[in-house]
Amino acid sequence: MSTENITLYTSSECPFCHRVELALAETGQQHRRQEISLASKPEWYTSQVNTLGKVPTLAYGGPEVPADQPSSESVKINESLILLDFVNDIDPEHRLLPKDPVQRVRVRAFIDAVGAISSVFYGSIIKGEDPHRILTGIESVQKHLSPTSKYAVGDEFTLADASVLPFFARAEASFKHDAGLYPSGTGVKLWESLQNDEKFAPFRRYYDTLKQRESFKKTFDEEWTRQYYVKRFNLTDRGQKL
Ligand SMILES: N[C@@H](CCC(=O)N[C@@H](CS)C(=O)NCC(=O)O)C(=O)O
Structure with a gap:
C-alpha cells in the first residue's frame, strides 16, 4: 500500500468517480474522500485542484493538508481510466490487472x-x-x-x-x-x-x-x-x- 497522502475528490452521483472508489476499495488503499458538489463547486477546487472543474481528481503525495487547502506539492491526476491504472500501479501486488x-x-x-x-x-x-x-x-x-x-x-x-x-x-x-x-x-x-x-x-x-x-x-x-x-x-x- 502506498504511504503517500492521497485525497480523492469525488461526487457520489458520478460513475467515473465510482470507478476509482471501487479500485481504491479493492486494493485497500488508505485515502481521504472529499465530496465535491457539482451543483456548487467550491472556488478552491476549480482554481487549485482541477481547472476543468471535473471530478474525479486524485491528489497524490505532498504534505498532509486539509482537503480544501490542497498542496501545490501533490500531483493532481484526472480521468477515471488513467486513475484506474494509477491505483493498480501503486498497489504493491498490482492485483487489478492480470500478469499475463x-x-x-x-x-x-x-x-x-x-x-x-x-x-x-x-x-x-x-x-x-x-x-x-x-x-x-x-x-x-x-x-x-x-x-x-x-x-x-x-x-x-x-x-x-x-x-x-x-x-x-x-x-x-x-x-x-x-x-x-x-x-x-x-x-x-x-x-x-x-x-x-x-x-x-x-x-x-x-x-x-x-x-x-x-x-x-x-x-x-x-x-x-x-x-x-x-x-x-x-x-x-x-x-x-x-
Ligand atoms: N472522462 C472523464 C469524465 C469525468 C466527468 O465527466 N465527470 C463529470 C461528473 S460525472 C463532471 O465532473 N462534470 C462536471 C460538471 O458537472 O460540472 C473521466 O473519465 O474521468
Missing part, C-alpha cells in the same frame, strides 16, 4: 467496449434520448464475457470490472424506477427486458456477481442514487415529469 499480457489485452478490450454503454447512458438520462441503444452496448460488452469465468477477464476482479460496474448500477437505479429524462415508461421496459430476455442471461449472471463485492456494497447506495435522479430531473417518485 494476453489477459491484460482482454482487460483493455473490455474497457473499450464499455465506452458504448457510458455514452448512451448519459444521453438517455440527461438528454432524454431513447435508452434502448444501451442494450446494444450491453450486448457488445457481453461478447467479452466467458461462461467459465467469474469476472470480465478470468476469476479475479480487475480494472475491467471496475470500469463497467458504476454504469450497470446507475442504469438499474434509473431504469428500474423510470428516473431519468427519457420518455416515461421506456426505462422500466428496458430494465424488464434486461431481467427477462434470455439474450441478457450473461449480463445478469455477471452483474449479480459484481454486486456481491464488498467494495461495491461500501461505495454504492441505490436508493440515494434514485432520489438524486428524481430531484435533479424534477420527477415525481414514480418517474413522471413534474
Whole structure:
C-alpha cells in the first residue's frame, strides 16, 4: 500500500468517480474522500485542484493538508481510466490487472467496449434520448464475457470490472424506477427486458456477481442514487415529469 497522502475528490452521483472508489476499495488503499458538489463547486477546487472543474481528481503525495487547502506539492491526476491504472500501479501486488499480457489485452478490450454503454447512458438520462441503444452496448460488452469465468477477464476482479460496474448500477437505479429524462415508461421496459430476455442471461449472471463485492456494497447506495435522479430531473417518485 502506498504511504503517500492521497485525497480523492469525488461526487457520489458520478460513475467515473465510482470507478476509482471501487479500485481504491479493492486494493485497500488508505485515502481521504472529499465530496465535491457539482451543483456548487467550491472556488478552491476549480482554481487549485482541477481547472476543468471535473471530478474525479486524485491528489497524490505532498504534505498532509486539509482537503480544501490542497498542496501545490501533490500531483493532481484526472480521468477515471488513467486513475484506474494509477491505483493498480501503486498497489504493491498490482492485483487489478492480470500478469499475463494476453489477459491484460482482454482487460483493455473490455474497457473499450464499455465506452458504448457510458455514452448512451448519459444521453438517455440527461438528454432524454431513447435508452434502448444501451442494450446494444450491453450486448457488445457481453461478447467479452466467458461462461467459465467469474469476472470480465478470468476469476479475479480487475480494472475491467471496475470500469463497467458504476454504469450497470446507475442504469438499474434509473431504469428500474423510470428516473431519468427519457420518455416515461421506456426505462422500466428496458430494465424488464434486461431481467427477462434470455439474450441478457450473461449480463445478469455477471452483474449479480459484481454486486456481491464488498467494495461495491461500501461505495454504492441505490436508493440515494434514485432520489438524486428524481430531484435533479424534477420527477415525481414514480418517474413522471413534474
Ligand atoms: N472522462 C472523464 C469524465 C469525468 C466527468 O465527466 N465527470 C463529470 C461528473 S460525472 C463532471 O465532473 N462534470 C462536471 C460538471 O458537472 O460540472 C473521466 O473519465 O474521468
